[in-house]
Amino acid sequence: MADNDSVLSAAAAWKGAPMALATVVSTWGSAPRPRGSHMLVHADGRFEGSVSGGCVESDIMATAAEVIAGSPFQLKRYGVADAAAWEVGLPCGGEIEVLVQPVSAEGFDPELFDRIADARDAGQALTVTTDLATGQSNLRPAEGAVFANRYNPPRRLLIIGAVQIAQALAGLARELGIATVVIDPRARFLTEERFPGVTLDDRWPDEAVAAYAPGSSTAVVTLSHDTKIDDPALVAALAAPTGYVGALGSRRSHAARRERLALAGVSEANLDRIDAPVGLDIGAVGPSEIALSIAAAMVAAFHAKVP
Template sequence: MADLDRLLARAAEWRDQPLALATVIGTWGSAPRPRGSHMLVAADGRFEGSVSGGCVEGEVLAHAAEVIGGGGFRRLRYGVADAAAWEVGLPCGGEIELIVQPVSDQGFAPALFDRIAAARDAGASLEIATDLVTGNSGEAADAAEREAFVNSYRPPRRMLIVGAVQIAQSLAALARELDFAVTVIDPRARFLTADRFPGVVLDDRWPDEAVAAARPGPATALVTLSHDIKIDDPALIAALTAPTGYIAALGSRKSHAARRARLADLGFDEAALARIEGPAGIAIGAIGPAEIALSIAAGAVRAFSTKAG
């Protein structure tokens, strides 16, 4: 389960007690967590998420306790020039700015967690605006704050893994930790079992049908792993005829050249064929299924990060 999904689950679980929400609203230099990162704090001391990778969490927890106790909205900034930054452990050279809000109608309303979760389930984005004077949050479309922080909650990235082989087992588990919603596709029932692939969606249709039904878009990665052209090629064809964000195919350079030739014979031009990363993943000298899965996951993250940047 991804960081945001875990936080949303805790928000639902802890609703019977007062909560505070800390959010990174600005970063400079070598900041450990990006803008929009959250930490949810409960009155009983439990917390979920991170706003600094551990550097200032203790300080933020103290502010959150005061907010929960009725102390009101807080806006905080930490940097290496501040004595407090060294005291709480932020010597990394960066600066971060945070807000801490009560989870209430006079802050971050509990219903907003439900709206974020519903948007993610629907594959849609949602923007929440926070007035930096009052600390009140609401959907950005309804907000008219003069000074506001707008946090964009994007749907989870998806990964379609074609071929329920051993590498796919490692890749599916790793991709889930990287905030990908994972589907494993393979028409071979003996390979595609819940025991081998716990916690992911399984699709036993032929890959062309399964990929087309998934409607891959810019936030979707498709990876073929079966080494069977009857399974891999139809999936690649379906991915190339859609705006799929990342396409990768396992195999040697020789097998990838043969793959490109087959697809070219079907009418795909050079620009289309260049969309396929083959051999799949980043060259790290990977040996064994887990390391190969790591290189492929890294290739997908690099592709999406490059496009986002």
């Protein structure tokens, strides 16, 4: 799944300016970026995003300048079998095909960015189809050589319990581009000094989690070690199609947790959705390493949820 959040933000900021959009439409072998990855190029030379991790960006920018100036869309292929690909620096062993189209009614209609933003704000996915024969993108099904790009809602993490592990996990999530909310009704734990730049919510966790309506792009992780706080949050998270649900604690404490949640009406199938002890088993020691293991498990779950 391609991460295009920064590109979509740039599209909103640059709205109305001449732009070109480059998109990875095919990959072979060890391609540096997945299909659907975007690079948005402004007429003044600014750009956001990446189609190759830096290997062919210079060539793409030159092509984008031509397209912005009025040249037709271009479909370019880079691979180690081509001398030109080596010249622009794609030595990773893979091949990519990149579509460069104008951001216009004849290419990627600017209104599509608004439609994508509206869908993401509503927690919904949206698929844009592109006719590779004409270089035009729209929301309608198409025939022939078509590339379909799915834009999923932005990833979000709801952390229950403003504890030390939560501080480290919130920082990692920020670096991963995951919007984070820390939920804790205990005012002395939930402070801006302890969680700078993070959304804080002091409601009781069941109310807060339900209000965020978690879907497949949302993770809920309980860390408070207080059953009065963690259990209601888990009940709310498991009542929704939450993409990842994790709970801190030992196997013994989780067995007791399962009994409590079962008595609260949570089904066996939903209990099995809880990742507990939370995180990948990397032998983590200390809050930072535990946070790293949780972040890795969360990202793995997000990828597994992609259709």
